[in-house]
Amino acid sequence: MNANNNGIPGFLERAIAASGETLATLAPGEVISLAIDLPGSTLARCQGFSGDCRWVSPPTGRAFYAAGKAVEGSRDALDRLLSQAGVWRRIGGAFALPLAFFTLPPATAKQDLSFFVPRVLFRREGDAWSVILSAGHDGRSPQEIAGDWLTLADSILSPAGLGGEARIEGSEATPDETTWKARVAETSAAIRHGRFDKAVLARRLALRLAEPVDPNRLVDRLAAYNAGSNIFSLPHGGGHVVAASPERLAVKKGRDILSDGLAGTARNAGAAPVDDAAESALFASAKERSEHAIVVDAIAADLEDFCETLERPSAPGFMHLSRVTHLWTPLSGRLKPGVGLLDVAERLHPTPAVSGFPRETALAWLNELGEERDGLYSGVAGWIDADGDGEAAVVLRTAFFAGREASLWAGAGIMAQSDPAAEWMETEMKLATMLDLFADK
Numbered sequence: 457m458n459a460n461n462n463g464i465p466g467f468l469e470r471a472i473a474a475s476g477e478t479l480a481t482l483a484p485g486e487v488i489s490l491a492i493d494l495p496g497s498t499l500a501r502c503q504g505f506s507g508d509c510r511w512v513s514p515p516t517g518r519a520f521y522a523a524g525k526a527v528e529g530s531r532d533a534l535d536r537l538l539s540q541a542g543v544w545r546r547i548g549g550a551f552a553l554p555l556a557f558f559t560l561p562p563a564t565a566k567q568d569l570s571f572f573v574p575r576v577l578f579r580r581e582g583d584a585w586s587v588i589l590s591a592g593h594d595g596r597s598p599q600e601i602a603g604d605w606l607t608l609a610d611s612i613l614s615p616a617g618l619g620g621e622a623r624i625e626g627s628e629a630t631p632d633e634t635t636w637k638a639r640v641a642e643t644s645a646a647i648r649h650g651r652f653d654k655a656v657l658a659r660r661l662a663l664r665l666a667e668p669v670d671p672n673r674l675v676d677r678l679a680a681y682n683a684g685s686n687i688f689s690l691p692h693g694g695g696h697v698v699a700a701s702p703e704r705l706a707v708k709k710g711r712d713i714l715s716d717g718l719a720g721t722a723r724n725a726g727a728a729p730v731d732d733a734a735e736s737a738l739f740a741s742a743k744e745r746s747e748h749a750i751v752v753d754a755i756a757a758d759l760e761d762f763c764e765t766l767e768r769p770s771a772p773g774f775m776h777l778s779r780v781t782h783l784w785t786p787l788s789g790r791l792k793p794g795v796g797l798l799d800v801a802e803r804l805h806p807t808p809a810v811s812g813f814p815r816e817t818a819l820a821w822l823n824e825l826g827e828e829r830d831g832l833y834s835g836v837a838g839w840i841d842a843d844g845d846g847e848a849a850v851v852l853r854t855a856f857f858a859g860r861e862a863s864l865w866a867g868a869g870i871m872a873q874s875d876p877a878a879e880w881m882e883t884e885m886k887l888a889t890m891l892d893l894f895a896d897k
C-alpha cells in the first residue's frame with residue numbers, strides 16, 4: 457500500500473468488511489454505493505491523486521478523484537437510478553451521497569446523454585472527505601468486489617505518474633487561418649442577408665506531443681492558473697477530455713438553479729489582473745453586447761418554463777480568466793417541483809454561446825461549412841448526486857488527449873459586423889488556456 461495513505465486502506469477494509477452481507481444481496485439491475493466519511497484531514501496531506509476521472513472546483517472547495525465504472529448507460533438508466541432509492545442502494549455516510557458523471561455531445565452532434573457511476577470516488581467538500589464505493593451486479597463475489605475497491609482506492613491515492621514532458625513536436629490548424637477567416641466573412645454575410653442572427657464558428661488545433669501526458673497532471677496545472685473554473689478530466693473515446701470550463705450551464709442545489717450567460721470576449725493580457733481599456737471597450741461594444749444578449753435571452757426563455765421565479769441582472773458584469781475577459785450574466789431561479797438538473801441541461805444545450813441563434817438554423821449553417829467538432833468540445837460534462845443535485849459545465853477551453861495526440865478546439869460568436877482577423881485572435885486567446893500547459897516546457 458502507498459506510503460501517503462495515512463491509514464486510509466485499513467479504515468476502508470474495516471468499513472467494507474462491515475458491509476459484506478449487503479454486497480451479497482446485490483441483484484441484477486441494482487447498484488450499491490457504500491459511502492464512508494473519512495476521518496480528519498488525513499487526505500489533505502496526500503501528495504497528489506491519480507485515477508481516470510477527476511473534477512476540481514477551487515471556488516467551492518470541492519474535488520472528486522475517481523476510477524473505474526460500476527455502471528454506465530443513457531439517460532433512462534440514470535433516471536431509474538436517481539428516482540428509485542431501491543435501485544441505487546446507499547449505505548452509510550452522513551453527507552457523502554454517491555454520484556454519477558454525465559456528458560452531452562458537442563453542440564454540432566446529435567447523440568444522447570451518457571453517464572457512469574465510478575467504482576471508487578474520493579470526494580472533498582471543503583475540509584470534509586469521504587469515499588464512495590459503488591458496484592453494479594456483474595456476477596462477481598463480494599470478496600472480488602471488495603478487493604477491486606481496495607486496489608482502485610490505492611491507485612487513486614498515489615501521486616500522478618510522471619507521464620512524460622508535455623513538449624509539442626508538431627501542430628496543425630484545421631481549417632487553416634485563411635479558410636477560417638473566409639468562413640467568418642461568409643457567415644457575417646449570411647447574417648446580413650437575414651439567414652440567422654449569430655453562429656459560433658470553431659476550429660481545431662491538433663498537437664503531436666513528444667510523449668503521452670498524464671491528464672491528472674494537466675488538471676493540477678490548469679487548476680493553478682484557472683482557479684475560478686471547473687477543471688476536469690473525464691475518460692472519453694479511448695482517451696481523456698481535459699477542460700478548464702468557465703461556463704456553468706446549470707448548477708442545481710435543492711430547488712435553486714443557476715446558469716451562466718457568457719458571451720462577448722476581450723483579451724486579458726495577464727500582466728495585470730485586469731486590462732481596464734479592453735474591459736471598457738468590451739462593455740461599450742454594440743456587437744459584443746448584442747452577441748451576449750442573444751445568449752442571456754435564450755437561457756432566460758428556457759429557464760422561464762422550468763422556474764417559479766427567475767432573476768436576471770439588468771446589465772452584464774465581467775468574468776476575468778487567465779487569458780480572456782468575458783461579459784457575464786449569471787441567471788438564478790427557483791425550480792418548479794419535479795424539474796431535474798438533467799431536464800434543464802438537456803433543454804439549454806447547446807446555448808447560443810456555442811451554437812448560434814436561432815439554434816437549428818445556426819447548426820445547419822455550421823453543418824454546411826463542414827464543422828465537425830470532436831472530443832467533447834462545446835458539449836457538456838457534469839456530475840449529479842443521488843439527491844439530484846449537481847452541476848453541468850460547458851466543455852470549453854478543452855483538449856482531447858489520446859496517447860501522444862491532442863486535439864484542441866476554440867470558437868467565437870460571429871455576428872453581422874464581425875472582423876475575421878479579430879475573431880481569429882479571439883480563438884487564439886481561447887486556445888492559449890490549454891496551450892499554456894505546454895508553454896514552459
Ligand SMILES: C=C(O[C@@H]1C=C(C(=O)O)C=C[C@H]1O)C(=O)O
Nearest residue numbers: 718719720721809866867868869
Ligand atoms: C466558443 C467558446 O466560448 C464561448 C464563446 C464566447 C464568445 O463568443 O465571446 C465566450 C464564451 C463562451 O461562451 C470557446 O471557448 O471556444
